[in-house]
Amino acid sequence: MSEFVTLTIDGKEVKAPKGATVLEAAKSAGIHIPTLCFLKDINEIGACRMCIVDVGARSFQAACAYPVSEGLNVITNSPKIRETRRVTLELILSNHDRECLTCVRSQNCELQKLAKELNVKDIRYEGENQEFPIDDLSPSIVRDPNKCVLCRRCVSVCNEVQSVGAIGVVDRGFNSTVSSPFNFALNDTPCVNCGQCIVVCPVGALYEKSSVEKVWDALANEDLHVVVQTAPAVRAALGEEFGYPIGTRVTGKMVAALKRLGFAKVFDTDTAADLTIMEEGTELVERIKNNGKLPLITSCSPGWIKFCEHNYPDMLDNLSSCKSPQNMFGAVLKSYYAEKMGIDPSKIFVVSVMPCTAKKFEAGRPELASTGYPDVDEVITTRELAQMIKEAGIDFMNLPDEQFDDPMGEATGAGVIFGATGGVMEAALRSVPYLLTGKDDENIDIKVVRGVEDFKEAELEVNGIKIKAAVVHGLGNARKLLDKIRSGEAEYHFIEVMACPGGCVNGGGQPIQPASVRNETDLRTERAKAIYEEDEAMTIRRSHQNPRVLKMYEEYFEKPGSEKSHKLLHTHYVARENYPEN
């Protein structure tokens, strides 16, 4: 039991656990204190001073960083406090590029909301407006420093959570900015394109490189057969953009919306996830049987792949050679599907809807074009899809539920759980016994690998063969585990890594929830519920039982790991420099 202290906030007696901040204590008493830089568990540094309160000290204190103590008397609202907060905000706004109408974050912006809340009517200080160039050279991430409020959330997430450290605070005082070292474009840094910086940014200073116009153009081009695939995590979050509670599964409406946008066919990336399990499961079994390179590490997460290429070039052989489901599907569509439907692959335009900004980078990797055409032509995030649906005037809430199209059709429960941390591992473990022995075991709900603990482990024994598996999510956690493997301190057969904390459900392309929501709700857990719910509802829950995938092997790929599947469904990796030479 933690100890409690009693303090007074605005004349009200409040009990709070020792070590809590004034902000937390006030929140529990129903007293709202405005904040800007604060983001629970990620950025608790008291940088912006928006949350100042009177604690009887010589100067006002930042409530988000000030600890409660016995008998403390806090005032959160007085004319002087309101005025001080407003001045702080006006100073931030005085050198902010205030073009709300054309800003990506308009109506979902914490700064805009704060200006309204604090009743800013006039900006009394005209700042010297430095104009910074916008960095849009990365295929995934755009940085607009003119919108940055220097809250440092992105720096914390990139450094502490992801252990990438591609951005930092540069210079001091009035000149300070958030940028890459030596002002390199993000594209020239070890940035892995995970987009975690985007989803924590309170304003429009970070956003995805949009492909919306390119997709509209393709849809309007009558010579093209434009098809779309949607990743499992998209259905678990898209609803948030249309007012559904977090964790609402909107699969049927999402499919209906995509059909109305004009896609010739709407497919489920889960089908390719099932295919991935067949290929990767077989790869694992072969490596174990033939003393191959172990641990085998999953390769579905392109942020993780780039991280490995930058930081663990000595371990590239541990990565599964399987393409990610998005790219497997692209290659299947431009080979098997093209042949089956009698469509010239040069006329097939594959769009992916992904919860992920790194998928944009992945789609552009030159080696991922095994048919001679890029596996995937354009990637849009969940946010961009919502944008298109709104732009097309589709009344999302009132859409009927519709089904994915044949010949790829419905996938399995194993495919859908790829969207949450532990899901790839669970899906694999549902099939590995079969791949080893030709028979299933009873295990279908492998709950030890579910949930958001930093590190999870599972063990499986089939025919006397022991398989030790580990699951990590968030690249900081991946780094810890890989360091142990490098040093020989830990040993596993199979490891799942997802770059984003919580896995794809919390990807950098997902709807952005403001700090006010994120401080209260664990998005990772809520969205994952939608995923596991869909898994439960499926009649088939093991990848190797997906009839369409089996048919694909029968008609085209022969068997997992065949020559044809190696040509189309597998890939290789390259060691990468962290920064340019000069």
Add this chain to the structure above:
Amino acid sequence: MSCTGCCADNKLKELEKIIEKYKDIRGALIPVLHEAQELYGYLPLSVQKKIAEGLNIPLSEVYGVVTFYTQFSLNPKGKYKISVCLGTACYVKGAGEIYDKISEILNIKSGECTPDGLFSLDACRCIGACGLAPVITINEDVHGRLTVDDVPGIIQKYIDKEKEAKDQEKLVEA
């Protein structure tokens, strides 16, 4: 003789030694940067990269510290280091225009160095010579109560000085 390859190699070894010395100490970054700056005169990308790798911290952190403290420099310093005081008193008396003029003549901005290595330019905070405002310093020399028109002459003086020294050298050699 100016040195090239061997000298760079020696410096690199020196740098490795410096990193080695502080590696396991907490707060190693600042002392390492200090010694590295003494060694190289400034902290270019290659040096910062080496330090980041050696101390196992991201380059962004190293760069953040280098740009935070004014004593660290990203660019080589010239033989003649020009500092233009942009403190309030100097600023009010037109130091901004003086800075602009120098920048125009030498074609460099604050923090940069001319390609021949002769001049570097910095804008600095109040140096406490407000009575002389607007004021610039060139190495140890203080030039006060300046007007924009004084600037070309002052710079020319240093160029001439340099030329004389060169001619002298030639004479000696001959």
